[in-house]
Amino acid sequence: MKTTLAILAATTALGAVFALTTLNLAHAGNRPTAADADQKSWVQLVSGDDDEGQDEDCEDEDEDDDDGEGEDGHDAACLPVQNAAPAGTVAPPANGLFGSTTPPKVQVN
Amino acid sequence: MKPLMAALALTTALTLPSLALARQVTLTTTLNAYGGNGAYLALYVTDAQGAYKGSLWMAGGKTKYHEHLSDWYRATGGNTAEINGITGASVGSGRELSITLDLADALFDAGYVLHIDAAVEDMRNSPSEIAVPLTTAGAGQPTPGRRYIASFAYTM
Numbered sequence: 001m002k003t004t005l006a007i008l009a010a011t012t013a014l015g016a017v018f019a020l021t022t023l024n025l026a027h028a029g030n031r032p033t034a035a036d037a038d039q040k041s042w043v044q045l046v047s048g049d050d051d052e053g054q055d056e057d058c059e060d061e062d063e064d065d066d067d068g069e070g071e072d073g074h075d076a077a078c079l080p081v082q083n084a085a086p087a088g089t090v091a092p093p094a095n096g097l098f099g100s101t102t103p104p105k106v107q108v109n
Numbered sequence: 110m111k112p113l114m115a116a117l118a119l120t121t122a123l124t125l126p127s128l129a130l131a132r133q134v135t136l137t138t139t140l141n142a143y144g145g146n147g148a149y150l151a152l153y154v155t156d157a158q159g160a161y162k163g164s165l166w167m168a169g170g171k172t173k174y175h176e177h178l179s180d181w182y183r184a185t186g187g188n189t190a191e192i193n194g195i196t197g198a199s200v201g202s203g204r205e206l207s208i209t210l211d212l213a214d215a216l217f218d219a220g221y222v223l224h225i226d227a228a229v230e231d232m233r234n235s236p237s238e239i240a241v242p243l244t245t246a247g248a249g250q251p252t253p254g255r256r257y258i259a260s261f262a263y264t265m
Contacts (some may be wrong), residue, residue: 099131
């Protein structure tokens, strides 16, 4: 009897945790959340690289051209661009489409 | 003791169905040998009314090119929060992209449509090149594309 009770209690607890996680995902909707903002800043901090996100067209090739410059003198098109976080670095968005926070597995042949 | 057993059995019975709220789905997109640079692909879902629901995958990481995925861009404004954690490399001409992910069960047989926008540098944009209803009966059925995509299919 004790064993049966223990098994039932364990399955109930596991099921409840899974259900809560799934329902949270399903009801999150498309609205950006504070967590999204946090993820974004985190990605910005760790993505230290190269020219990813930099527009190659923003070289100093037209210094005399005022077109596109804002009041601060910077070309609006040359402001740093924030690329999306690659798969596996953060959880998929909570848009209600995903059944879990497991990152998608991708293969290119 | 009996009421306790009954209560536990009931809660177990009520919570276990939640385990079936998602299913593993593989999305396979095969590109034509169009001969250009790697294709940017946006895979996203609209609801029965045609309203954007969310993104499933973005092939191609440079945000500055996402505006060429014009239907996706119109729906999202290019918001990177929509594709954080589901972005990968662009896909070369003639290659096959397979994405395996857990999709919510509620997406199937409920009027949702999976779209793929495609774009290639210096070539024409191809919004909603694929638009396929998500149904259990449609699993495994290949859908031909119009320009860059030879075929698309989902299996589960």
